[in-house]
Amino acid sequence: MAQAGNSELVDSFEQFFRNYYDNEIKQLAQQYPNEQRSLHVDWQDLYRYDPNLADDFLAQPEQLQRYAEEALRLYDLPIDVSLGQAHVRIRNLPETESPEIRDIRARDMNSLVQARGIVRKATDVRPKIEEAAFECQLCGTLTRVPQSSGDFQEPHECQGCERQGPFRVNFDQSEFVDSQKLRIQESPEGLRGGETPQSLDVHVEDDITGEVTPGDHVSTTGVLRLEQQGDGQDKSPVFDFYMEGMSVDIDEEQFEDMDITDEDKEEIVRLSSSEDIYEQMVGSIAPSIYGYEQEKLAMILQLFSGVTKQLPDGSRIRGDLHMLLIGDPGTGKSQMLGYIQNIAPRSVYTSGKGSSSAGLTAAAVRDDFGDGQQWTLEAGALVLADQGIAAVDELDKMRSEDRSAMHEALEQQKISVSKAGINATLKSRCSLLGAANPKYGRFDQYEPIGEQIDLEPALISRFDLIFTVTDQPDEEKDKNLAEHILTTNYAGELTTQREEMTSLDVSEGEIEEMTEQVDPVIDAELLRKYIAYAKQNCHPRMTEEARETIRDFYVDLRAKGTDEDAPVPVTARKLEALVRLSEASARVRLSDTVEQRDAEQVVEIVRSCLQDIGVD
Ligand code: ADP
Ligand code: MG
DSSP states (O other): OOSOOHHHHHHHHHHHHHHHOHHHHHHHHHHTTTTOOEEEEEHHHHHHHOHHHHHHHHHOHHHHHHHHHHHHHHOOOSSOOOOTTOEEEEEOOOGGGSOOGGGOOGGGTTSEEEEEEEEEEEEOOEEEEEEEEEEETTTOOEEEEEOOSSSOOOOSSOTTTOSOOOEEEOTTTSEEEEEEEEEEEOOGGGOOTTOOOOEEEEEEEGGGTTOOOTTOEEEEEEEEEEEESSOGGGOOSOEEEEEEEEEEEEOOOOTTOOOOOHHHHHHHHHHHTSTTHHHHHHTTSOTTSOOOHHHHHHHHHHHHOOOOEEOTTSOEEOOOOOEEEEEOTTSSHHHHHHHHHHHOSSEEEEETTOSSTTTTSEEEEOSGGGTTTSOEEEEOHHHHTTTSEEEEESGGGOOHHHHHHHHHHHHTOEEEEEETTEEEEEEOOOEEEEEEOOTTSSOOTTSOGGGGOOSOHHHHTTOSEEEEEOOOOOHHHHHHHHHHHHHHHHHHHHHHHHHHHHHTTOOHHHHHHHHHTTSOSSOHHHHHHHHHHHHHHOOOEEOHHHHHHHHHHHHHHHHHOOOTTOSSOOOHHHHHHHHHHHHHHHHHTTOSEEOHHHHHHHHHHHHHHHHHHTOO
16 A cells, blocks of 8 residues: 555545546536446556556555545535535456456455456346334334344344334335346356356446346456355355456457457468368368268358348348257267367357256346345356357257247347346347257157157247258268277377377378378367458358359249148248358358359258258
């Protein structure tokens, strides 16, 4: 702490306000207390004014905030208003000054930190008593007891008659503040290689409550506090961190703001014009999985996605592609799903049962998080994957609550929750990559495949592509697969032991050949940048030839199978799917036009998927 005395610190803040925040304070005075109750201060401004003061604020936020608020109360205002209860809320700490959620440690206790992440849970906003006025039932005197967090405190005795009550809380004379609890979870794009995201609870009060919805990406700034685990007799010596939130800001949607250097860009543009770019892409997805060229190409298209369209009438057509792999067990589905996390700039991997009470979509629950009193709205996987890919394994095992909410989540890309006074709409603008087993666990080869998909037609029609994988013995294929798996199993060792091996009798060329099979053609880092670059810069439009190809295919398809009872109905959604897929195909080439070759390529995929299911 600087050597300055208290009043000097108040003076410093007054000076600072005069230099940097004069207009903001005048505006606050005009809108106080109804429209605005806080002065939002950018930490970087404070740092520019006085680096020591700014550093002190990080180390001792509680005291410094008090001085700042005192300075605000003393501020000379042109109008006669008292900013008595106004808050000073600091925000925008530099990233270097603040630990990641997973790196928060005991040393950070009571200091000011900033946490960035996605709102996973939010309770509803409820009044919390700050100072309770107890009215003595015998003499009528009011005894005021300040309430901090924890148990509700009653007075020891009446301040008037000194007896032990009985008391009644007089609500009119008590002071309440709006309160809300949030749980912030690390954003999926910060995590690599399937790390479990960590989370931090944030308690907010007064004017910053009710501002965010689960699924929002936020930066929260506040003071780290401790809360003892367990309760009553079972108190534990271990504590949990929570943040006393000073400010909560919704982050701009800066998805894909990757560092793409000029060199990267050159490399990407060069790659995009190679003849065999699609093959190179396919060779970069799950190289340890043998075969599945078409599925892998579809996954590539899903990563690039089509163009989202806003129609003049206000409606919206999604550009995101949903795809489903249905197949026999042990055919590599889970492996392929897992691989997406290596490449997708933002992705969430979960199983159909979901790993939380929110499951795949969202839920309003009354649980410990809201102390059993407040309702909590919790975001599920499709919300957490907003603007990314949700890889959902064992989709057929999803909970029944999710089944109905899925329809809206996949097509409108939002999830509405209305329960117990909570009315919220959560965004789920993601692509779903699902895997499922057939109805009886395995495909029965004597029954039509289409009838063995255990999902209702309305849900099925929302998938742009459905791949079916049967595990039939096939000598040629089995031999290759066995060879591939046997090689890849040792490829990891090979790379590490390369040096030793060359001194033995294995030639450099032989090792090269073995590792080549499992190295992605384009490495994951570059592929991520490629995808981000294409999504930012390419918004392809259809050429006349592409349009014709798609139209003819669709008309033909409808003429063949408009059977209402078909397990996989061909609806106008298929047409939109074809458009999305071919836009994605154009994006792979960084092209601004969807050409006939794109249309033909996707017609080929869609046709083969439909044939497998038995529509043709
Ligand atoms: P599923 O989810 O379809 O039941 P998994 O993804 O768990 O199957 O695969 C089981 C195992 O078999 C994995 O270790 C996977 O690597 C291997 N495997 C299955 N199919 C292939 C394939 N085509 N190429 C390489 N490995 C495969
Ligand atoms: Mg599996």
